[in-house]
Amino acid sequence: MTSPDPLPLVIGITGKRDLKGKEAAVRAALAGVCASLDRLYPQAPKIMLTALAIGADQLAAALAEDRPGWSVVAPLPFAIDEYAKDFADGGAALRAFARRTRVIELPVLRPVGHGVVDLADKRERSLHYEQVGLFISDHCSLLLVVKRAGEQPGDLGGTARIARYRSTGDCYDEEMESVFRRSKVLREPPHLAQPLMTIDLTTIDTTPWIPSPEILRSIEPRPSP
Secondary structure, three states: OOOOOOOOEEEEEEEOOOOOOOHHHHHHHHHHHHHHHHHHOOOOOEEEEOOOOOOHHHHHHHHHHOOOOEEEEEEEOOOHHHHHHHOOOOOHHHHHHHHHOEEEEOOOOOOOOOOOOOOOOHHHHHHHHHHHHHHHHHOOOEEEEEEOOOOOOOOOOOHHHHHHHHHHOOOOOHHHHHHHHHOOOOOOOOOOOOOEEEEEOOOOOOOOOOOOHHHHHHOOOOOOO
């Protein structure tokens, strides 16, 4: 009887688009996480789950592409042509990544009542960013968070909102609850905290950042999305 193939480790990423010139430090921190996971789980395939936004998302995707045994899965908040409208370069880098990886275009949220979903509406668009952040959180063994320490949840779909959801395991306001109600792909909140690791943008370029070995050892492989 042959041994089954090991389940993959799914590593999610949520982070700021504007890294304030700290791209090299963030890249080094993310590379440190990847190297540590390879040492701890040498037999497990690794998947980087990223929405491919500019900034931390694309840095993580590029790192995963360059590592043996790693691959990228990219859930997107809308169809790629719609998503590309939010990129200053017209989505050129987004489309380049998409050609090389598995893309999951998340379905549009259900309309409210008998209305229609207008993705040109700023709030409606933000709710779809919230959906993709929650989807990534729900489908990863470990969530990497790139933000300033102490940053409080603010804009819909923002990094701090997804980090708080991950750390509490529950919805915490009506807008997040509405995304779950309207989503065709999200499951009910797990109601428990799950592993996350925060890369602090306030100190990363002055203080050495070391991945937490306790957190890395606590995660488990799981089926890929």
